[in-house]
Amino acid sequence: MTVVRIAAAGLALLLAAACTAPAPPRGEASTAGTVCAPPQGAPGPETVTTIDVIEQAYFCILGTYYSGATLDARSLLTAGFVALTQELNRNGRDLPEATMPALTGDRKADWTAFEAVYRKVTDQVPGLRDKLAIVTLEAIVAGLGDDHAGWTHDVKRPPDYYDGDGYGLGLQANVDDSQADGNLGVTLAPLFVTTVLGGAAQAAGLRAGDIIESINGSAPFIGGQATPAINALYPQYPEARPVKLRLLRQSTGRRWSVALQPGLAQRDLAALQVVRSKLLDDDVAYVRMTGFAPDSADRVLRAISRLRKGRTLSGVVLDLRGNSGGSPTEATRLLSAFVHGKVTAYHCTVDGTCATSRTDDTLELLGLPLTVLTDRSCASACEHFSSAVKDLRIGRLVGTRTAGVISGPAQAYLLSNNTLLSFPAQHHLGPNHEVIDRIGVPPDHYVPLTPKDAAAGRDPALTKALTLLHK
Amino acid sequence: MRQLLAVAAGLAVLAASACSAPAPPRSDAVSAAPAGPATLPAPTGPHQVGTTALYLKDTSRPDPWNLDADARELKVTLWYPTKQHDGQRAPYMTPKESELLLKGTSIASAPYDTLSKTRTNAIKDAEPAGRKLPLVVLSPGFTKPMSTLTSLAEDLASRGYVVAGIDHTYESYATTFPDGRVAECLACDSNSDPGFGTGLIQGRAADVSFVLDQLPAKWDGSDRIDRSRIAMVGQSIGGSSAMATMLEDPRVRAGIDMDGTAYARIPKSGFSRPFMFLGSAEHVSGGPFPTWDRDWKLLTGWKRWIVLSGAEHQSFTDTPLLADALGIKPLPGVLPAARAAELTRTYVAAFLDQHLKSRRQPLLDKPSSRYPEAKFCPATCARS
Numbered sequence: 106m107t108v109v110r111i112a113a114a115g116l117a118l119l120l121a122a123a124c125t126a127p128a129p130p131r132g133e134a135s136t137a138g139t140v141c142a143p144p145q146g147a148p149g150p151e152t153v154t155t156i157d158v159i160e161q162a163y164f165c166i167l168g169t170y171y172s173g174a175t176l177d178a179r180s181l182l183t184a185g186f187v188a189l190t191q192e193l194n195r196n197g198r199d200l201p202e203a204t205m206p207a208l209t210g211d212r213k214a215d216w217t218a219f220e221a222v223y224r225k226v227t228d229q230v231p232g233l234r235d236k237l238a239i240v241t242l243e244a245i246v247a248g249l250g251d252d253h254a255g256w257t258h259d260v261k262r263p264p265d266y267y268d269g270d271g272y273g274l275g276l277q278a279n280v281d282d283s284q285a286d287g288n289l290g291v292t293l294a295p296l297f298v299t300t301v302l303g304g305a306a307q308a309a310g311l312r313a314g315d316i317i318e319s320i321n322g323s324a325p326f327i328g329g330q331a332t333p334a335i336n337a338l339y340p341q342y343p344e345a346r347p348v349k350l351r352l353l354r355q356s357t358g359r360r361w362s363v364a365l366q367p368g369l370a371q372r373d374l375a376a377l378q379v380v381r382s383k384l385l386d387d388d389v390a391y392v393r394m395t396g397f398a399p400d401s402a403d404r405v406l407r408a409i410s411r412l413r414k415g416r417t418l419s420g421v422v423l424d425l426r427g428n429s430g431g432s433p434t435e436a437t438r439l440l441s442a443f444v445h446g447k448v449t450a451y452h453c454t455v456d457g458t459c460a461t462s463r464t465d466d467t468l469e470l471l472g473l474p475l476t477v478l479t480d481r482s483c484a485s486a487c488e489h490f491s492s493a494v495k496d497l498r499i500g501r502l503v504g505t506r507t508a509g510v511i512s513g514p515a516q517a518y519l520l521s522n523n524t525l526l527s528f529p530a531q532h533h534l535g536p537n538h539e540v541i542d543r544i545g546v547p548p549d550h551y552v553p554l555t556p557k558d559a560a561a562g563r564d565p566a567l568t569k570a571l572t573l574l575h576k
Numbered sequence: 577m578r579q580l581l582a583v584a585a586g587l588a589v590l591a592a593s594a595c596s597a598p599a600p601p602r603s604d605a606v607s608a609a610p611a612g613p614a615t616l617p618a619p620t621g622p623h624q625v626g627t628t629a630l631y632l633k634d635t636s637r638p639d640p641w642n643l644d645a646d647a648r649e650l651k652v653t654l655w656y657p658t659k660q661h662d663g664q665r666a667p668y669m670t671p672k673e674s675e676l677l678l679k680g681t682s683i684a685s686a687p688y689d690t691l692s693k694t695r696t697n698a699i700k701d702a703e704p705a706g707r708k709l710p711l712v713v714l715s716p717g718f719t720k721p722m723s724t725l726t727s728l729a730e731d732l733a734s735r736g737y738v739v740a741g742i743d744h745t746y747e748s749y750a751t752t753f754p755d756g757r758v759a760e761c762l763a764c765d766s767n768s769d770p771g772f773g774t775g776l777i778q779g780r781a782a783d784v785s786f787v788l789d790q791l792p793a794k795w796d797g798s799d800r801i802d803r804s805r806i807a808m809v810g811q812s813i814g815g816s817s818a819m820a821t822m823l824e825d826p827r828v829r830a831g832i833d834m835d836g837t838a839y840a841r842i843p844k845s846g847f848s849r850p851f852m853f854l855g856s857a858e859h860v861s862g863g864p865f866p867t868w869d870r871d872w873k874l875l876t877g878w879k880r881w882i883v884l885s886g887a888e889h890q891s892f893t894d895t896p897l898l899a900d901a902l903g904i905k906p907l908p909g910v911l912p913a914a915r916a917a918e919l920t921r922t923y924v925a926a927f928l929d930q931h932l933k934s935r936r937q938p939l940l941d942k943p944s945s946r947y948p949e950a951k952f953c954p955a956t957c958a959r960s
Contacts, residue, residue, distance in 0.1 A: 264870055268839050269771025371841075377771035404765050411643065 141165035141518035141526065148523040151258065154238040156223055158522045159185070160216060162242055162256070165518055167212055170249065170528050172455040179208040182219045184248030185241040189226070192240045198230050246526065252288075252542065253485070253515040254528035263342050263369050271372045272342045274365040275304025276311060279554065280331065281427070281482045282339035283510065289331035291481050291509065291545070296325040296335060297556040304370025309363040311352065314560025318360070319351040340367040356560055382408035388417065389574055390473075391567075393424040397431030397486040402438035409471060420474035420574035422567065426504060430485025433462060433514050440493050441465040443475055443500065449493040451538060452513060452531035460531065462489075475500030476570040479548055484508035491546045492535035501573055502548040504566040509545035610686040610903030613693035616668075616727045616894065617917055621734030626658035626702025627666045630794050631754055634786045640779045641746035641762040649759075651743040651751050652787055653722050655733035656797060657709065658702035668694035669723045672758055673750035678902075680719060680749035680761065685903040694898065697730050704797035706736060710805035710932035711791075713784050713821070713828070714741040717812030717836070717893065718776070719761055721748045724893045725811060731921040737928065738801050742787060744780055773813060773839040780817035781824045784808065788827055805829065805932040809924055811892045812836045819871070822849055830931040832924060834892040835859060838867035848877035850931045852940075853953075854923055856887040861954035872954065878931070880940055881953035884911065884919055891916035911949065919949060 140161055163181065167173045186205050193199050203226050206218035223241070227234045239258065246256045263272060277300040280292045296317045301307050317325060323334035337348050347364040375381070379401055382392040390412040392405050409421055437449045441464040453459040479491050479502050488511045494500050513529030520526055535541050550573070552566040619625055630652040639645035669677070674691035678684070712732055716722050722741040729739045743751040746762040753759065766772055788806065792798045807830040808818040815836030822828045823840055830850040835858065853859065853868050860883050861869055872881060888910055890896060896913035899906055906912070911919070926937040943952060951957035 264866070266870075267841050268773045269775075372771060374771040374775045377769055378766060379769050380766070398768055400765065400768075407765070 140168055141520065143517060144519040144525065148519055148525065151260075151524055152522040153235055154242060154258065154522055154524065156220055156227070156238065158520050158524070159223075159238060159242045159245070160220065161520050162526050163216060163245060165520070165526055166245070166249065166528065169516075169518070169530055170254070171251070171513060171530055171532055175455055176249075177210070178212045179210060179215060181245045181248045182208060182215060185245040186219070186222075188240040188244030189223070189237055192237055193226070193230070193233070196230075196233055196236075198233060200226055200229055202226055202229070246528075249528065251512045251528060252510045253512040255515075256524065256526050257517075258524040261342060265369055267369075267371070269372050269374060269377055270369045271302055271304070272369055273302075273304065273339055273367055274306050274348055275302050275308075275370045276300065276306035276338070276365075277302060278317065278335075278338055279559075280325075280335050280338075283429075283484065283508070284331075284481060285333075285335040285339055288508065288510065289333070289335065291506070292331040292335070293553070294326040294329055294331075295556060297559060299554065299559050302370060302372055304368055305365035307370075309365060311363070312354070312560065313562070314355065314556045314558075316353040316355065316556050317350055318353050319349075321349050342367075354560075355556060380404040380408060382412060384412050385422065386571060386575070388419045389422055389571060390418055390420075391422045391424065394428055396429055397433075397435040397439075397490070399432060399435070401431065402435045402442075405439055406442055406468075406471075409473075418473055420476065421471070421500075422476050422478065422570045422574070423500075424478045424567070425483045425487050425491065426478050426480040426566075427482045428484070428487035429482070430487050430489075430511070433486050433489055436486040436490040436493070437462045438465060438468065440490060440497075440499065441468040442471045443494075444497050445470060447493075447497050448536055449497070450489050450536065451534040453534055454531050459534070474574055476573050477502050478566050478570060479504045479507050479546065480554075480566075481505055481508055481545075483546075484510040486511075488541050488546055489533065492539075492541050495546055495549065496536040496539075501550060501570075502546065503550045503552055503570045503573070504548050505551065505553050506547045507541075507545040509541065509543045512542045610690065611900040613690070613695060614898045614901040615695040616697060616730065616897060617914060619697055619731045619734030620921065621731065621736060623657035623705070623734045623736060624659060624661055624702070625655055625698040625730050625733040626660060626700075626704060627653060627655045627696075627698035627730075627733075628701045628795075629653050630790075632787065632790050632794060634782075636786075637782065639746065640775070642759075648783070648786070649745055649753065650783055650787065651722070651745070651753065652791075653729075653741040653743070654795060654797070655698055655729045655739040655741070656704045656800070657706045657733055657736055657738075658699060659705045660699055660702040663699035663702055665696050666698045666700040668692060668696050668726065669721055669750070670752055673721055673723075673752060676750035676758070676760060677721060680764075683902055683904070686901065690901055691898060694894075694901065696726055698726075698733070704738075704800055707800050708802040709736060709738045709800050710807070710928070711738045711740060711801045711803070712928060712932075713787070713806070713808040713818075714739055715744070715780060715784070715808065715810035715814030715817045716741070716748070717810075717814055717889075718747060718767065719749050719764060720811075720893065721750055724895060727894045727897060727917050728809075728892075728920055728924060732925060732928065735925055735929075737932075738797070740787060740791065742780075742783055744783055747776065747780075773816065773837065774841075776813060777817045777820035777839045780814070781821040784817070784821045784828070785825045788825065803827070807831060807928055807932055809928075810834065810836060812889065813839070816840055819847075819851065822851070823847070830927070832927055834920070834924075835887070835889050837865060838871050842871055842874040844874070846874050846876035850878040850927075851875055852879065852923075852927050853881040854892070854920075855881075855883050856889055856891060857883060857885070858889065859883060860951075860957045869954070880927070881957075882923060883951045883953055883957045884916075885949045885951060886911040887916060887919070887949070892920045915949075919947060922947065923950065 208215040298315045320334045325335045347366045349364045351362045385391045390409045440449045445466040448461045450462045451459040488507045513532040515527045517525045517527040552569045632650045634648040639648045671689035671692040675688035722743045745759045751759040809832040810818045811834040815833030816839045818831035820840035832852045835855040926939045929935045930937040
């Protein structure tokens with residue numbers, strides 16, 4: 106469920122920035138169907154999810170989703186019903202009436218049949234009704250198999266939350282929360298701490314480079330394959346059960362166990378800035394960008410021109426590791442400072458009609474060599490940017506392959522209970538019309554981070570990037 | 577997110593809340609013909625009011641927003657009692673400041689210099705009068721020049737307070753320095769970053785402490801200030817900055833947060849100096865972003881939480897008073913400008929009179945029939 110986690114993270118970001126308006130998605134509004142529309146302003150308080158909400162979501166998807174016009178709607182209803190029956194079973198409340206109705210392929214008739222059974226079932230288990238509605242709708246959305254489709258609901262913030270706080274164990278590992286939540290195929294053993302953010306991890310004395318050998322008694326990798334146990338590294342409020350980790354510190358050979366209690370932790374405010382910059386080796390502008398937030402492209406460009414003042418730069422290192430994406434408009438805008446007259450991406454409908462994202466050639470070209478640092482957490486708009494850098498030969502990519510989470514630009518739709526359904530109406534293709542989604546963008550120079558590097562505070566990818574610029 | 581609600585609920589003018597992202601004025605809220613220049617309501621206290629500006633430079637720290645500035649420059653506007661009756665009324669803001677504020681707020685319904693024609697009541701550079709005067713620090717909302725709190729500042733000065741209003745440089749659309757430089761809103765670049773508010777109020781706390789340090793040396797009238805009686809009042813993130821400042825600086829004895837989402841981290845052990853939340857319906861108990869609920873429990877001393885029915889985010893500023901001049905009609909259901917100013921002046925002054933002048937104010941003890949808009953939270957203002 107990468108999908109849902111990403112959507113939730115997006116909303117969490119909006120909530121975290123309580124002082125700002127949610128940025129209206131730029132340049133990607135799709136024609137809304139009649140059953141659902143993008144939210145106008147902040148949604149009101151959430152109310153309970155009912156069969157009517159599920160119906161609205163179902164027709165919203167069929168009316169507006171990328172392949173809504175052509176997909177077999179029966180697959181969505183079936184996915185929903187599977188989840189419904191599993192939830193009944195888990196609660197020891199299985200029912201003889203809980204059998205899938207016959208579906209004909211007529212979307213409206215099939216919904217009517219589904220709704221009739223759904224009501225019959227849920228009426229008999231009133232205590233489970235709300236939960237059943239949630240799992241059903243979650244499963245319908247997950248049934249799209251689209252990493253930019255998600256349903257954001259029941260977003261709760263801890264009552265003691267302050268702007269900028271993070272919730273969790275206080276650590277970041279080389280497998281990030283989005284990967285841990287459903288994109289495990291992209292991960293590499295061993296599992297290790299890359300950053301101690303604060304909170305329980307800091308209090309327990311964890312350090313970057315510490316190898317996590319087990320999580321709640323389970324191995325993170327079995328036969329080289331990542332296991333869902335890793336997901337426990339990233340508890341979300343209100344999950345509060347302590348998470349037991351067995352750790353190995355390679356430098357000393359020490360092995361020990363800690364139990365980390367999830368909670369709120371103050372984060373380093375400087376590290377939360379979406380754009381940060383500094384001068385490296387007296388002639389390289391290093392800019393780290395954690396998201397393609399509104400105005401972020403211009404922030405990057407202002408940072409570069411500031412560092413350029415009074416000196417000759419030999420290049421730019423743009424650090425996009427951990428960049429979770431954002432606005433395709435910002436990706437194209439930033440690219441426009443490096444190349445003109447090009448298409449940076451195609452957004453295509455299911456029938457193959459593609460909208461082109463063209464560079465804004467009114468933007469002044471920087472005329473500087475570019476090296477981009479990427480990793481498996483560079484997702485969505487970050488991959489839009491990275492694929493264009495590679496395809497259009499704007500610069501070199503250094504690090505590891507990007508996330509492969511870029512099905513297409515998502516638009517949120519407000520459901521009648523004030524929850525948000527989001528999905529793309531078009532799918533994304535790179536400048537060479539290639540699919541990036543699930544595949545990612547491979548770096549020109551593969552430089553992974555090892556636990557030893559992390560422990561020693563070394564950044565081999567950055568070192569490589571600087572070497573390339575100074576050649 | 578919250579200011580979108582504020583806008584929907586209220587006056588769609590200068591509506592940026594805690595942090596910018598101004599909403600364009602709603603078309604149905606704009607009338608065709610702007611009235612003449614605005615006149616701020618007369619101060620209600622017994623004293624004439626003088627005003628002057630100070631420019632201070634803190635060389636002990638770099639500017640938090642302008643990475644090329646190795647010192648923090650601040651403009652401080654003082655309002656104070658005077659015996660002088662005649663003299664030039666102080667300008668509200670410069671034409672350039674008016675232009676930058678209106679452009680920043682996407683208001684194009686009146687000429688850009690309109691706000692510079694606003695008529696104020698304070699006499700420019702008048703000789704201060706009085707002694708042992710309590711001091712009130714004022715801090716405006718994000719993107720707003722200090723002048724947007726002039727109506728409150730003049731009123732407090734007429735009641736016998738020295739008011740020190742701070743333009744937090746680069747956190748406003750326009751701050752003019754004596755050499756003609758106009759600092760614009762560099763902080764607006766990053767206001768959607770997580771942790772932005774938390775960082776900003778820490779900077780403002782440092783600004784205020786620096787101003788308190790400098791005031792004796794930098795203002796001739798400062799011997800008229802009783803430095804044992806200092807309070808801070810702010811709107812929006814300026815209000816949250818009041819708490820942030822008090823947590824850092826024990827010289828500030830009491831504070832008011834006017835409709836500001838709270839960012840300052842109060843220790844779990846609590847906070848015992850007098851504090852008042854004065855807000856709009858956005859800040860009723862149990863609202864969507866319950867920072868006041870969170871902090872209310874941590875206030876262990878004298879405290880009040882008052883929500884004004886019909887108020888919106890800018891009701892605590894001059895903004896509604898300027899709407900006519902800008903050709904902007906208030907939305908239905910919102911407190912009329914004059915009433916909003918009266919309520920703000922009355923409750924702020926009552927709080928300050930009680931805590932800096934030791935004059936008990938029954939107005940703060942319970943709802944008043946004269947001001948039925950004021951609901952006392954959390955008891956009688958729960959979210960409907």
